[in-house]
Amino acid sequence: xxxxxxxxxxxxxxxxxxxxxxxxxxxxxxxxxxxxxxxxxxxxxxxxxxxxxxxxxxxxxxxxxxxxxxxxxxxxxxxxxxxxxxxxxxxxxxxxxxxxxxxxxxxxxxxxxxxxxxxxxxxxxxxxxxxxxxxxxxxxxxxxxxxxxxxxxxxxxxxxxxxxxxxxxxxxxxxxxxxxxxxxxxxxxxxxxxxxxxxxxxxxxxxxxxxxxxxxxxxxxxxxxxxxxxxxxxxxxxxxxxxxxxxxxxxxxxxxxxxxxxxxxxxxxxxxxxxxxxxxxxxxxxxxxxxxxxxxxxxxxxxxxxxxxxxxxxxxxxxxxxxxxxxxxxxxxxxxxxxxxxxxxxxxxxxxxxxxxxxxxxxxxxxxxxxxxxxxxxxxxxxxxxxxxxxxxxxxxxxxxxxxxxxxxxxxxxxxxxxxxxxxxxxxxxxxxxxxxxxxxxxxxxxxxxxxxxxxxxxxxxxxxxxxxxxxxxxxxxxxxxxxxxxxxxxxxxxxxxxxxxxxxxxxxxxxxxxxxxxxxxxxxxxxxxxxxxxxxxxxxxxxxxxxxxxxxxxxxxxxxxxxxxxxxxxxxxxxxxxxxxxxxxxxxxxxxxxxxxxxxxxxxxxxxxxxxxxxxxxxxxxxxxxxxxxxxxxxxxxxxxxxxxxxx
Numbered sequence: 001x002x003x004x005x006x007x008x009x010x011x012x013x014x015x016x017x018x019x020x021x022x023x024x025x026x027x028x029x030x031x032x033x034x035x036x037x038x039x040x041x042x043x044x045x046x047x048x049x050x051x052x053x054x055x056x057x058x059x060x061x062x063x064x065x066x067x068x069x070x071x072x073x074x075x076x077x078x079x080x081x082x083x084x085x086x087x088x089x090x091x092x093x094x095x096x097x098x099x100x101x102x103x104x105x106x107x108x109x110x111x112x113x114x115x116x117x118x119x120x121x122x123x124x125x126x127x128x129x130x131x132x133x134x135x136x137x138x139x140x141x142x143x144x145x146x147x148x149x150x151x152x153x154x155x156x157x158x159x160x161x162x163x164x165x166x167x168x169x170x171x172x173x174x175x176x177x178x179x180x181x182x183x184x185x186x187x188x189x190x191x192x193x194x195x196x197x198x199x200x201x202x203x204x205x206x207x208x209x210x211x212x213x214x215x216x217x218x219x220x221x222x223x224x225x226x227x228x229x230x231x232x233x234x235x236x237x238x239x240x241x242x243x244x245x246x247x248x249x250x251x252x253x254x255x256x257x258x259x260x261x262x263x264x265x266x267x268x269x270x271x272x273x274x275x276x277x278x279x280x281x282x283x284x285x286x287x288x289x290x291x292x293x294x295x296x297x298x299x300x301x302x303x304x305x306x307x308x309x310x311x312x313x314x315x316x317x318x319x320x321x322x323x324x325x326x327x328x329x330x331x332x333x334x335x336x337x338x339x340x341x342x343x344x345x346x347x348x349x350x351x352x353x354x355x356x357x358x359x360x361x362x363x364x365x366x367x368x369x370x371x372x373x374x375x376x377x378x379x380x381x382x383x384x385x386x387x388x389x390x391x392x393x394x395x396x397x398x399x400x401x402x403x404x405x406x407x408x409x410x411x412x413x414x415x416x417x418x419x420x421x422x423x424x425x426x427x428x429x430x431x432x433x434x435x436x437x438x439x440x441x442x443x444x445x446x447x448x449x450x451x452x453x454x455x456x457x458x459x460x461x462x463x464x465x466x467x468x469x470x471x472x473x474x475x476x477x478x479x480x481x482x483x484x485x486x487x488x489x490x491x492x493x494x495x496x497x498x499x500x501x502x503x504x505x506x507x508x509x510x511x512x513x514x515x516x517x518x519x520x521x522x523x524x525x526x527x528x529x530x531x532x533x534x535x536x537x538x539x540x541x542x543x544x545x546x547x548x549x550x551x552x553x554x555x556x557x558x559x560x561x562x563x564x565x566x567x568x569x570x571x572x573x574x575x576x577x578x579x580x581x582x583x584x585x586x587x588x589x590x591x592x593x594x595x596x597x598x599x600x601x602x603x604x605x606x607x608x609x610x611x612x613x614x615x616x617x618x619x620x621x622x623x624x625x626x627x628x629x630x631x632x633x634x635x636x637x638x639x640x641x642x643x644x645x646x647x648x649x
Contacts, residue, residue: 005042009243051238055281059334062284062341063124069344070122120344123172127337127355128379130173132388135416138169141408150194150225151187155449158188161421165356166195170417172348174383177358177421178396180442181593182428182450182554185358188421189323190221192356197271201354202318204270208277208336210328210366212239214552218323219248219274226272234275235259236282261286268316277328280336290315290353291343312350315342319354324552325380326359329366333379357383362441363590364551371578384420394418399443406445425449428554432470433599437592441585450596457557457597460508462500469598473500474605479524479563487523490563493602494527497561500600501532501542504557512541514556518591520547520580524563547587550594558595562603571607582608 008020019042027038126134144156145163154162165175179185193205207222209215212235219233233251235244237258244252253262261267261282275282283289297313317340322333340353361381368376383389390397393415394406405424408415424445426434431448438446452458463469477492497517504510517532519525529544531537543555564571564580574580581587582603592599 008240052278055278055284055335056331058284059281059338060331062338063128063334066124066341066344067128069120070125072120121342121346121348123342123348123352124337126173130383130386130388130419132416134173135171135388135419136169137414138417139414141410141413142169147195149191150198151191154187154191155184155425157421157423157425158184158191161188161423162192162195164417164421165192165354166199166201168201168354170419172352173355173388173419175354175356175419175421176380176383176389177356177423178360178384179358179423180360180362180426180437180446182426183423183446184425184427185360185423186217186221186323188423189218189321189356189358193222193272193319193321194225196319196354201351204316205272205319205321206280206283206317206336206340207272207274207321207323208280208333209323210277210332211324212243212276214324214327215274215276216245216248219251220245222272222274223247223251229269230271232262232267232270232273234261234273234279234282236279261288277322277332277336280339283339284335288316289339290317290341290346294343294346312347314351315340315346315353317353318351319356321354322357322359322380324359325357326361326363326378327366327551328378328380329368329375330377330379330382331375332366362586363593364548364586367548388416389420392416392418392420394422395420396422396443396445399445405447428596429593430469430595430597432468433592433595433597436470436599437589441589453597455597456507456509457504460504460598462503462508462598462600471598471600473600473602475602476565476604478565482523488521488563489523489527490561490565491527493561493563493565494524494531496602497528497559498531498537498539500559501539502537504598505539510557512539513543515559516543516545516550516553516555516557516594517559517561518545518547518550518594519561519563520587521563522546524561528561547581547591551590554594554596556596557598558591558600560591560599560601560603562601562608565604565607567607 003021003024005019005021007017009018010016028035029038145159147159147163147166149159149162161175161177164170177185177188179188189207193207196202196205207215207218209218216233219231222231228250231251232253233244233248235252237260239259241249241254241257241259252259253266254260262270267288273283287293293316294313301310301313320336320340322328322336325333337355340355342353357380359378359380361378361384365378365381366376370376389395392398393412394408395418396406399406405422422445425447426438427449428434429448429450430452431450434446434448434450438444458467458469460469462471473496475492475496477490479488479490479493481488501512501515501517504515505512517528519528525544525546532539532542532544543550560581562581564574564582571580571582575583578584581591
C-alpha cells in the first residue's frame with residue numbers, strides 16, 4: 001500500500017524528522033512465524049519551493065528598479081550642474097554605490113532639501129549601499145541617556161542603541177547592532193520597538209527574522225507589552241497551527257483553519273507586525289507596502305479634494321527591525337525591505353523609515369548550498385564591510401587587542417555618528433569560557449556579566465583544583481571513515497566524551513539535559529548518541545548533535561568532539577568541503593560560545609597546531625593517563641600533559 005505523508009516536525013538536535021501519515025495501519029508479513037510487522041519504506045521528495053523563488057525574484061526586480069530610479073537623481077544632478085569636476089566626483093560615487101570601492105567614500109556634491117524633493121527618493125540606495133555622506137557629523141560628546149525603559153535590565157550599550165535609533169542622530173542609513181552570543185540582541189530589538197512607539201516616532205513597525213522560531217521569540221517578548229489588537233504575529237497559510245506557540249495564537253489571525261491576513265481595517269490598526277523575512281512577501285503580494293499604501297492614500301486625498309491639494313500623507317511603516325540578521329541571505333531580507341521602501345516620489349525631506357538590524361557577523365551565516373560569498377553572505381555582514389562601518393574609529397575591527405572596548409574621546413571629534421552599536425556585555429558564559437572567543441574573534445571587547453555559581457561543578461576534579469572550567473583534552477587516536485561512505489568518526493573520542501559526561505553526572509551532580517556534546521561529523525554524532533543510549537551509560541537526556549543544531553542555544557556544559565586527528569592534508573580537505581571545525585573560525589566560534597559554566601574540547605594537538613585558539617603548554621604536569629578500547633596505555637601527546645580523574649574504557 002502507498003500512503004502520502006508530510007513532515008509533521010523536525011528535531012534538529014536529534015536529527016529526527018517526524019512524518020504525518022493519514023490512515024497508516026500496521027501490516028503483518030504473511031506466512032512468517034512468529035508474526036512480524038511489515039517494514040515501512042519512505043520515498044522522500046523535496047519539492048521546488050516555487051513560492052519562495054517567486055517572492056525572491058519579485059523582490060529582486062523591485063529593488064533593482066528602485067535603485068535605478070534612485071540613481072536617476074544623480075543623473076539629473078549631472079545634467080543640471082554641467083561641471084566637469086562635479087561630474088567626475090559624482091560618477092566616482094555612483095561606482096562606489098555598486099562596487100564598494102573603499103577609496104571612494106567621500107561625496108562632495110551636496111543636495112539641498114528643496115532640490116531633492118523634486119527627485120526620486122534614494123532611500124533604497126542608502127540602505128543597501130551607504131556612504132559617509134549619508135551619515136551625520138558628531139561635534140560634541142553625547143550625554144548619558146535619560147529615557148524611561150520598558151525593560152529595567154537594559155544595559156548602557158543597549159540603551160545607547162535604542163536612544164540613537166529613536167532620535168536618529170546617525171543619518172539615513174542602516175543602524176547595525178553587533179551582538180556576540182549572550183549579549184542581548186533580541187532584548188535590544190524589543191526595547192527599540194517599544195520606545196519607537198512610545199515616543200510616537202512611528203505608529204507602525206514591521207519586525208522580521210530569518211526563521212519562524214526567531215520570529216516567534218520576538219513576538220513572545222513583545223506580547224508582554226502589547227495587546228492582541230496591537231501585535232500581530234503574521235504567518236503564512238502553509239504553516240501548521242501546532243508549530244506556533246500556544247501563547248501566540250491570540251496574536252494570529254485564521255480563517256478556515258489556516259493562517260491569513262486580517263481584514264484591511266483590522267490589519268492597519270496593528271502597531272507591530274512580526275513575521276519571518278520570507279513571509280514578508282505576503283505584504284508585498286497584498287499591496288500592503290509603503291509604496292502602495294502611500295500612493296493609495298495620496299490619490300484618494302487628491303480625488304476627494306481636487307480644489308485644494310492636501311498635505312502629503314506619512315508612510316505607514318515607520319521602521320523595519322531585523323533580528324538574527326546575519327543568518328539570512330540578502331535575497332531573504334529583500335521582501336521585508338521592499339515592504340518598507342518609500343515611493344520614488346516620497347519627499348526625502350519628510351521622515352524616512354528606520355532600518356535596524358541586529359546580528360553577529362562572526363557566527364555562522366545563512367544556510368545555503370552555495371559557498372559563493374555573493375550568495376552566502378548576509379546583508380548584515382556585507383554592510384559591516386562597507387567603509388562607513390568598517391573604518392569607523394569605534395568599530396570593533398579597529399580595536400587593538402587587550403585594550404578593551406573602544407571609547408569616544410573629545411580629541412576624536414568631529415567624527416561621524418557611529419551608525420552601529422557593539423554590544424559587549426555577555427550574560428551567558430563563565431569569564432574563563434568567555435575569554436577564549438573574546439580574544440580570538442571579538443578583539444578582547446567582551447565583558448563577562450554572568451553570575452558565577454558555587455556548585456559541585458565548579459569544584460570538579462576535572463579542573464584539577466584550578467577552578468578554571470575550560471579544558472582541552474588531547475588524544476592521539478586516529479579517526480576512521482564508515483564503510484558505507486557515511487562519514488568520519490573517532491571511536492576512542494566518542495567513548496571519552498561519554499565517560500566525561502558520565503563523570504559530570506555521577507560525581508558533579510550535573511543534570512543530563514544540561515549537557516551538550518557537539519561534533520561536526522554526522523557519523524561521530526551517531527556513534528556518541530548510540531553509546532549514551534546503550535545499557536552501558538543509559539543517558540537519554542544528554543543532548544548530542546551537529547554544530548548547526550546548537551546555534552542560538554546554550555547549555556550548562558558543552559563537550560566538543562572535534563573528531564579529526566589526522567594531519568594537514570585531511571584538515572585542508574575539510575576546509576575546502578566545509579567540514580569539521582579546525583581552521584574554520586565561524587564554526588569554532590559557535591561551538592565555543594554555547595557553554596555557560598563548563599567547556600571541554602577533545603581533539604589532537606597536532607591537528608590543531610596552527611589554530612589560534614591552541615592553549616599554551618604547561619610544564620611539570622603529569623602524563624596523560626588514558627586507556628584505549630583494547631586496554632593499551634596511551635602516551636602524552638607531544639608536549640601536552642593532562643591526567644584524567646577517571647579511567648576510560
